Amino acid sequence: MNSPDFSLEQELRAQGHLRVAGVDEVGRGPIAGPVTAAAVILDPQAIPEGLNDSKKLTARRREALEQALWDCAEVAIAHASVAEIDEINILRASHLAMERAVAALDPPPDFLLIDGNMIPRGLTLPARAVVKGDAISVSISAASIMAKTCRDRLMVDLAQQHPGYGWETNAGYPSKTHKAALRNLGVTPHHRRSFKPVHNILYQDNSISD
Template identity: 55%
Template sequence: MVFSLQTALQLDLPSRLSPRKEARLAADFEGRLAGIDEAGRGPWAGPVSVAAVILDHRALPRGLDDSKALTGRERERLYDEILASATVAVAFASPARIDALNIRAATLEAMTRAARACSTPPAACLIDGRDVPPGLPCPAQAVVKGDARILCIAAASIVAKVARDRLMTRMDGIWPGYGFAAHKGYGTATHAEALARLGPCPLHRRSFRPVRACLEGGA
């Protein structure tokens, strides 16, 4: 198949994870089919993490699945196996960038950066969700619930999730008292209490309502 950069893909995609079907699909793009997914759109603090993954279908990690269907231990194992066998790139949208643009635009921007950072340039991208980011280096297609349908997107969901969780655990040591290692920046009761007591730190997204309310209340 020959596609121009401007092509909006309309591929016949599987409705569930299918190694055989996806291997045939990837072969149409010389094996350079990238899945892209994000983690961390909802938290009050920390970046959005985006991963782009081009799988080697001759060496698929055992038990590859949507990150939400896996335990933490399974995600950690698969993260290491994906990095060992696939082409992987990770990009982050910082809290400042999220505040400057908005969560959707900052996430799409990070998706484009992840795709462009792959050491093997993708020939096509499949994006989890409803949006195709502008500026991708290749044709692309958005896939609703893609992390449960497409193996390369499932792999990207795992990498994005683990990369962000590890980062937020490290940030707990830099900004103690908020409980980042436990809740990873999400809006828990513990996080709300710490935010009210300590005020926002540089990791907090000031455009998000709970953080903005804390700032306005302290003004």
């Protein structure tokens, strides 16, 4: 399997788009916590080695790359809250987080490479959706790393406030431990009430479906 590279960015730079941002989000699958997005503009002369899809990297490697990216790239990170997820649905909330991350880059990018098959409707900049982009573009890989390290750290902090759910290890995903704790300890303000396991606890028969 080939590693992501800078070829898409180089193609766009040749067209005059010198500030190309990779955009990715993390946290669509969890039943607790926000969804987090990052937008990253890499310096072509200082691209950290080893950038890849954040899921393919160890936590230690992600954290080392996170620090390198803060040092040599332009980075913006944003969230959409649990309340927003429940109000507008997880897809729209993930796009909202992306839109917020892009808006936080100053000056703005010339072009966006968006992970996935959809361009968030709130983005007005030129953009391209790249399916499995975190395995193709190092800019998107960098965004995936920044979003994941930020969100994982946030979930560790929330785990200290709400012990027993295992958020420090499951990051809010519906692991067996998390679902058992949801049944035994109840629903916290950080649980997504529109997601089935949480909804079932609140409104149905106090059981959690697998």
